[in-house]
Amino acid sequence: MDPDERELTVTNLGAIDPLGLGYIAVEWAIRIIMLVVVPFRRSPEAARGWLLLVFFLPIPALVLYLIIGRPTYPRWRKRRFEAAQDLLARASREIKHSQHCCRPDLPERFLPAALLIERLGQFPTLGSNSVEFLSDYDGMVDRLVADIENAADHVHILMYMFADDLTGGRVVDALLRAAERGVACRVLIDALGSRPWARRLRRRLASGGVEIERALPVTFFQRRSTRVDLRNHRKIVIIDGRCGYIGSQNLIAAEFSPGLVNRELVARTSGPVVLEFQAVFVADWFLETGRVLDSPALFPHHHPRAGAVAQLLPSGPDYPISGAERLIVALVHGARHRITITTPYFIPDEALLKALQTAVLRGVEVKLILSRVADHPLVGLAQRSYYDELLRAGVAIHLFHDGFLHAKHLTIDDEIAVIGSSNIDIRSFLLNGEASLIIYDRTATAGLQAEQALNIARGERLAPEQWSQRPLLAKTVENVARLLSPLL
Template sequence: MLLSESAAWAGAYLALEWAIRVVMLVVVPFRRSPDAARSWLTLVFFLPIPALAIYLVIGRPTYPRWRRDRFAKLPKLLAVATRQITHSHFCRRPSLPGNLEDPALLIETLGKFPTLAGNDVEICSDYEQLIDDIVSDINRAKRSVHLLFYIFADDATGRRVMEALGQAARRGVACRVLIDAVGSRRWSRQVVKTLTSHGVHVRLALPVGLLRRRSARADLRNHRKIAVIDSRIGYVGSQNIVDADLDPDVVNEELMVRVTGPVALELQAVFAADWFMETDQVLDAPVLFPHRAPGDGVVAQVLASGPDYPDAGVGLLVVALIHGARERVVITTPYFVPDEALLQALKTAVLRGVNVSLVVPDETDHLIVKMAQRSYYSELLHFGVRVHSYKGCFLHAKHITIDGEIALIGSSNVDIRSFVLNAEVSLIVYDRSTVQRLRLEQDRYFETSTVLTREAWENRSILTKTCENLARLAAPLL
C-alpha cells in the first residue's frame, strides 16, 4: 500500500514537471529574444518547478498595469515640458556624416526627445571634484534642485549632499530627491529621515515589500543618475552619491557629464516623469521648463530607456551606432553581457575595418556577471576586438564613442539588464571636441590596462572555462 502511494506521488510529480515543461515551451518564447528564451528553457528543462517559481516572480520585464496606465498619462500631463522642448528654438539637427544620420534619427524616435543645440558639456572624471561641483551648484541654486540616484548613501559623501540640500531648502529652493529603494536599501531609512527633517521632498523609487499594495519587482530598478539645478545645469553619468571607497576592496572610478543649456530640460523631464510615477504629483510648472533665447553650443539629446519606455531600448541605439561606425568604436563598461545582435554588430564592424576596443575592469563586484562576461572574450578576440582589462580601481564608467562624431555617456551598462530591465538615462553628444576630450579619458584607460591576447586567454584552465560557460547560460537572466 505504502509503495503504491509513493509510486502515485512520484507519477504525479513527474507529470507536473512535464506539464510545466510543455506549457513553458509555448509561453517562454513569446515576445522574448532567442537568447533569453534559450536560457529560460534550459532552466525549465532541468529544474521545472523552481524555474516556474522564478518565472512567476521575474519572468516578464514589464511593470504592473497600474504603472503602465499611469505612464500613459504623462504626455498629456507634462504638456508644458513637451511643448517647450519640442518647439524650442534650439532644436537643430546635428551635422553628421551620412552613415551616422540614421542612428541620430533613431534616438529621437525611441526616446521622443529632439536634438537641442546651445549646450556646454564638461567631462567630469574626478570623483571628489564631481561631488564638490554638485554641492557648489546646489549652494547657488535659486529655484529648484532635483536629484535622482540609484544609490544615495548615508556616508560622508551623502551627508555633504544632504547638508547642501538642507541649506537650499531653508533658502526657499524647491528640493526633490528620488532614490532607488533597492539600490539604496542600506541607507534609505536614514537618508529619508535626514532629508525630510531638512525640508527636502524625498521618495523611494520602485519600493518593494510583500505587504505593500503596489510593490515593485525587486529586479526592475531605477538605475538612473541625474541632477538638475535651476533647470539650467544637469549632471548625468555613472556616479552615485556614495563614497568611492565605501568598499575598500572595490574603489570606484567614474565618469559624469555636467551640461548647461537647453538639454538640461530633457533631463528635467525625465525626472518629472519618474517623480510622477512615484508620487502622482505633476511637475509641469513653466518655471521648471523656462524658455531661452538661442545661442551657441554643442548639439545633444537625452534618451530615457527602461520598462516604462517599451520602445526605447538603449541596446537598439548601441547596435545602430556600431553598425553606422566607419573608423573607431570604444566601449567602456563595468559589465559586458551582450545579446546576439550586439555581438554581430561588433563582428561586422571589425570586418568593415573599424577599430573596435572594449574597456572593462579587471575585477568586478559580481562574481557570476564577471564569469559570464569573460565567456565572451574569446569570441571578441577571434573577431578582432581589442579587449582592455583595466587595472587598479573598479572602472564603473559607462560611455561609448563612435568615430570622432558621437559620444554616449550615461547610466547604462552594456548588458541585458540595462538594455531590458533597468530604467536608464543616456546623454548623446554630437560634437568632435567633446568626443576628443572623452578619448583622452579612454587613452588613459588604455595606458592602465592589459590588452588581452587570444593565445594567452585560451590558456585558461578547463575548470575556469566551464564555469564561465555555465554562467553564460544564465546571461539573459542576469
Template sequence: MGFVQIVSHWLAWVFLLSEWAIRLVMLAVVPFRRTPAAAKGWLLLIFFEPWIGLLLYVLIGRATMPRPRIEQMARVPQALAKVRERLLKHPNIFHPELSPGLEWTGYLAEKLGRMPTFAGNAAEIMVDYDAIFARLVTDIDRAKNHVHLLYFLFIADAATAPVIAALGRAVERGVVCRVLVDSLGSRSGLHILIPKLTALGVEVREMLPVGRFRSKRKRLDLRNHRKIAIIDGRIAFTGSQNLVAADFVGGVTYEELVLRLTGPVVLQLQYIFATDWFLETNGALESGNIFPDPEITGLIPIQALASGPDFPIQNNQRFIVALIYAARKQVKITTPYFIPDEPMLQALQTAALRGVDVHLIVSETGDQVLVSWAQRSYYKELLEAGIKVHLYQTSFLHAKLLTIDDHIGLVGTSNMDIRSFVLNAEHILVIHDPGMTGRLKTEQSRYISNCRSLDLQQWRQRPFRLKLAEHLARLASPLL
C-alpha cells in the same frame, strides 16, 4: 507497505508529476514576447529546477509590465504636454545641422526617445570622485528654486553627508528639494536615508517600490538605474556615479565619469526626472520655475535618449547597434559590464571584419562574480574577430561611454548588457560634436594606458575550470 510509506510514495509521484506539468506549461508560456536567448535561459532553469524556476519567473520573469504602470505611463504625454509645447516653440530651442552623412543619428534617437537634438550646450567632463561630490554641493548651495536628484543608489554615508547637508541648507533657504531613489538599488540604506531627508524637509520617493504589500509593483527585476542631478533647471550632472562612497563594495574602489551640463539639454534631463516623478507620485511638474526659459551656454549639440521597459522597444540597444554598423574608422566602448545580446555581438564582429578599429575597455576584476564570469566568456569571440580587449588595472572602472569615429560620443547610465537593454530604466546623452567626442576619446586613451590588453593565444590557454565556469555563467546571462 505502511500508511506513512504509502503517503510518501504518492507525494513523490505528485511532486514528480507537478514538476513535469510546470515544464510543459512553461514551455508554452516562456517564449511569448521574449527573445530566444532569454527564453532559453528561463527554460533551462525551469527544466533543471521547476519549482524554483517557477517561483523566480513569477517574481521577476514575466514579459509584460504591470497594468497600473502601463496606464500611468500612457498619461505622461498629456500631463507634460504644456511643457513640450512651450519649450519647442522657444527661440533658444533650435535643431543644429549634424555632421554630413550622420544626420540620421539625430533623427533615429528622436524617433526612439521622442527628444530632438538641442544645440547651444556646454559640457564639462569630471572624473575625480570626490571632486564631483564637491561640485554638486557647490551648485546645490547656489540653488534658488529647486534641486532634483534621481539616483539608482543613494546611501547616507561619509561621502554623501555633504550632499545631504547641502540639501538641508537649500530647504532652509526656501528651495524645493525632490529626491527619487530606486527601491531595490538603495534598499540597504533606505531606513536611514528616507527619515534623514524627510526630517530636513526634502520630498523623497522610492522608485518602483518593492515589498509585501505593494501589489501594484510586482516586477522586482525592473529597476530605475538613472543618475541625474538638476539644479534650477539650469545645471545638470549625469553619468555613471551614484551617491555613495567610492569604496562602498568591500575590496573595490569605483572610478567614474560624469558630465556637468548647462544649456537647453538640461531641460531634457528635467523632463526625464518629471516623467519618473509623475510615475511615482502622480504629480505633474510643469511650472515655468521647473522648466525655465532655456539659455544658450555653448556650442555643443546634445540630445537625451531615454530607454527602459516603459518603451515599446529597446531604445539604447537599437541606437548603439545602428551606430556600430555605421562606424567607418573606430569604435571605443568603455563599460563596467559587457554581456551583449546577439545583435550587438554581431555588430561588433562585423565592424571589426570591415576594418573598423574596435576597442572594448572593461575592468580586470569585477564587483559581481557571476556577471564577471559571464562577461569573460565573450572575450574569445571578440579577440578572434580582431576586436581589442583591454582590462583596466587601476580600480573598478564604472564609467559608461562610447565613441564612434571622430564625431559622436555617448555618455550615460546604460551598461552594455542585456539588463540595461531590457529591464532597467536608463538614459544616454548623444553628443553630436567632434570636439567633445575628442575629449571623451582622450579619457578612453588614458584608460587604455592603465590596461592590460588581452592576447588571443594566451587567453585560449587559461585553465579549463575557468572556461567551464565562464560558459556556465553565460547560460544565465539573459537573466543577469
C-alpha cells in the same frame, strides 16, 4: 519466474509512493508548459537561459518566472506611464517651440541616429550645450555641492544609490542649506538601490524641508508594489533647469564595496539639453507620486551661444521599444573608423555581438575597455565567456586594473559621444530605467576619448594567445554562466 520473486515484484510495485509519482508528473507538466510559454515574445538567448533552468529545476524555475519572468509593470503603473508620456510629449513640444532651443542643422551622417533617438525617447537634438567630463570621484561631489550652494530656484536629484555616508552626507547637507534658503529641493531614490539608507535619508531630508520619494517600492500584498528586478537605475541631477549632471556615479563613497574602489565618469552639462533631463525627472516624479510639477521655472529659456549638439535618450521597461540596445547597435553599424566602448558589465545580445564583429570586418577599429575585477562573480564569469570570439574577430579588449571601472560610455569615430547609466547587458537593455546623453561634437568626443585613453593606459590589452591557454575548467564554468546570462 519463481513464485517468491513474483510476489516480491508485485509488493515493490504496490509500494511506489503516489506522492513521488505526482511530483514527477508536476515537474514534467511544468517543463512542457514552459516550453510553450517561455519563447513567446522573448529573444532566443533569453528563452535558452530560462528553458535550461526549467529543465534542471522546474519548480524553482516556475517560482522565479512568476516573480521576474516578464519585464512588465502592474496595470496601474502602465496607465500612469501613459499619462507620464503625455507630460514628456508636452515638455518636448515646449522645448522644440522655444525660440532659444531651435533644432540645429546636423550633418547628414548624423541624421539617422538623431531620428532614431527622437522616435525612441521623444526628445529632439538641441544645440548650444557645454559638456565637461568629471572623472575625479570626490571632485565630482565637490562640483555638485558647489552648484547646489548656488541654486536659486530648485534642485532635482534622481539617483539609484544615495547613501547616508560621508559622501552622500555632504550632498544632504547642501540640500538642507538650499531648502533653508527657499530653494525647492526634490530627491527621487530607487527603493532597492538605496534601501539600506532610505529610512535615515528620508528622516533627515524631510525634516529640513526637502521632498524625498522612493522609486519602484517593493511591498508584499499591496496593490502599489512592483517587481523587485525592475529598477530605476538613472543618475541625473538638475539645478535651476540650467545645470545638469549625468553618468555612472552614485552618491555614495567610492569604496562602498569592500576591497573595490569605483572609478566613474560624469558629464556636467549646461544648455538646453538640461531641459530634457528635467522632463525625465518630472515624468518619473509623476510616476511615483501622481503629482505634476508644472512651474514655469522648471523649463527656463536658454539663450543661444556656441556649443555642442546633444539629446537625451531615456529607456526602460516602461517604454514599448528597448531604446538603449537599439541605439548602441545602430551607432556600431554606422561607425566608419573607430568604436570604443567602456562598461563594467558586458553581456551583449546576439544583435550587438554580430554588429561588433561586422564592424571589424568593415575595417572599423573596435576597442572594449572592461574592468579586470568584477563586483558580481557570476556576471564576471558570463562576461569572460565572450572574450574568445571577440578576440578572434579582431576586437581589442583592454582590462582596467586600477580599481573597479564602473563608468559607462562610448565614442563613435571622432564625432559622437555617449555617456549615461546604461551598461551593455540584458538588465540595462530590458529591465532598468536608464538615461543616455548623446553628444554630436568633435571637441566633446575628443574629451571623452582622452578619458578612454587614460583608462587604457591603466590596464593591459588581453592577448588572444594568452587567453586561449586558460584552464579547461575556467572555460567550462564561464560558458555555463553564459547560458544563464539572460537571467542576470
